[in-house]
Amino acid sequence: MSTRSGAWLGFDTLRLEGALLLPDLLEKAAHGQASGHAAKGYDVPRGFTLPEEIGRACRIAQA
Numbered sequence: 001m002s003t004r005s006g007a008w009l010g011f012d013t014l015r016l017e018g019a020l021l022l023p024d025l026l027e028k029a030a031h032g033q034a035s036g037h038a039a040k041g042y043d044v045p046r047g048f049t050l051p052e053e054i055g056r057a058c059r060i061a062q063a
Helices: 023-030 050-062
Strands: none
């Protein structure tokens, strides 16, 4: 028996509990459509895309 209720997000490893993150907001963020999700808001260096800058920042943090 499934205990799932509400909107289905399509993420196998994620379960929302409570109302801190709304399912529709999380879905938009996962697809890169959330407000404030543009490269101009993150001071991405010229020639880089936002996903490339995120990956670079993660590699720097792991070093």
